[in-house]
Amino acid sequence: MGREFLHLIDISTAHKIISNLFKEIYQQKIEEVELKDAYGRILARDVKSPIDLPPFNRASRDGYAVKAEDTFKASEDNPKILECIETIEAGSIPRKKIERGCCSRISTGAPVPEGADAIIMVEYTEEKGNKILIYKSAYPNQHIALRGSDISKNDTISKKGALLSPEKIGALSAAGISKVPVIAKLKVGILSTGNELIKPSDKWSPGKIFDSNSHSIAAAVKNCGCEPKILGIVKDDYMKLYNAIQSTIKKCDILITSGGTSAGAGDILRDIIDNMGEVIIHGISIKPGKPTLIGKVDDKLVFGLPGFPVSALIIFNVLLRPYLMEFSGKSSEHKHMMDLPLAQRLHSSKGRVHYALVKIRDEKAHPILKDSGAITSLADADGYIKIPKNVEILEEGSIVKVLPFF
Structure with missing residues (x-):
C-alpha cells in the first residue's frame, strides 16, 4: 500500500x-541585452534619450524650404517667385543659408537649412529654371518637425516595467540606444x-x-x-x-x-x-x-x-x-477573463477546489468531460473555471468565470 x-x-x-x-x-x-534581443523583455530601469528627437529641424514634406514671410499673400493669380539655391536630400547637410528671396529644394526627412522657417509642399509650386513660383502662402514652422519636438535629450523614452514591444524598440533605436537594462x-x-x-x-x-x-x-x-x-x-x-x-x-x-x-x-x-x-x-x-x-x-x-x-x-x-x-515584471492577472453561462450541468468534487476545462462556443462555457490524462482535452480547451470546494453541482446556465490559459 x-x-x-x-x-x-x-x-x-x-x-x-x-x-x-x-x-x-x-x-x-538586472542584465543588459542588445536591442535586437530585447523583444518581449521587461525594462528594469527608466531609459532616457541621449539626444533630442528629431536631432535637427527636419522637413516633414517634399518641397521647398523658405522664409514664410516671402510667401505671404501668394496665390495662383499672384505667385511669389523665389530663387532655388541648392537641393537638400535626406541624409545630407545644407550648405547654404536661406536669405530673403531664396529657397532650397528639400526632401522629406532632410535637415532644414539655416534661415528657413517653413516648407512649401511641391504641389503648390512650379519650377522654371532656377526660379520657383509659389502659389500658396506658408506660415512659420509649417511642415517642420522642430528639434526635440518628439522628445528632448534626457527625457524618459520608456519607463521601468515597460514590456519591450516593437514600437518601444523602434523608439529606443531611433534615439541611438543599442543596449537596454532588463529583468x-x-x-x-x-x-x-x-x-x-x-x-x-x-x-x-x-x-x-x-x-x-x-x-x-x-x-x-x-x-x-x-x-x-x-x-x-x-x-x-x-x-x-x-x-x-x-x-x-x-x-x-x-x-x-x-x-x-x-x-x-x-x-x-x-x-x-x-x-x-x-x-x-x-x-x-x-x-x-x-x-x-x-x-x-x-x-x-x-x-x-x-x-x-x-x-x-x-x-x-x-x-x-x-x-x-x-x-x-509581467502582470499576473488574466486580462481576458470572461463571465459566461455554463452550457450544461457540471458535477464537482465537494471538499476540494475543482478546476475544470471548458470550451467557449455560442457565448457559453462548455465543460470538457475527459479525464486528466486526455491530451486532446487541452487542445480543445479555451480555458478553465474554478469551482469552490463547497459546491457539488453547477447547474446549466450558472454564470462562471472562464480563465484563459495564457
Missing part, C-alpha cells in the same frame, strides 16, 4: 507558502519522469507514450517571461532520478518535474527531495493535482507536478504562473 500524502492543505495556504518562498529565495537581477530571466528546468515516456522524436513502441509535458510546460514557462530548459526524461528509478536532480538543479533557478508525485509504491520523488533537501508541501486539496509536491533543494524550489498533462498544466497555471509572471 502506498504512503499517504504529507499533509493536505488548501489552495489559499499553498499560495501563501509559495509567495513567501519566492520572497525568501529569489531576488530580481534577468529565471532559468526553469523541466524534467519528465516515468518508465513509459519516450521523446516525441523517438520511434513509438507498445506500452510507451510520447512525453508531452516537457514541451507544454516549457511553452508555459516561456510565456511567463522565464527561460525554460528541457532536461529530458528519467526512469522511475531512485538513483537515476536522484542523480538527475542533483546534476540538473545546478543548471537552473527552479526545477519542475512531472510525474512521480502520487502516494503510490512506484512514486519516489518525495523520498528523494526529503533526502536532498526539504519537502514543504505534498498534497493540496485541489482537483486535478492533489499529489502536487513543492520542496527545496540547494536553496532552489522544486515543483513536482502530476504526470497527467491536464493536471500538470492546470497546476502550473494556478500555482506557479502568478509568481513567475510577477518575478519577471
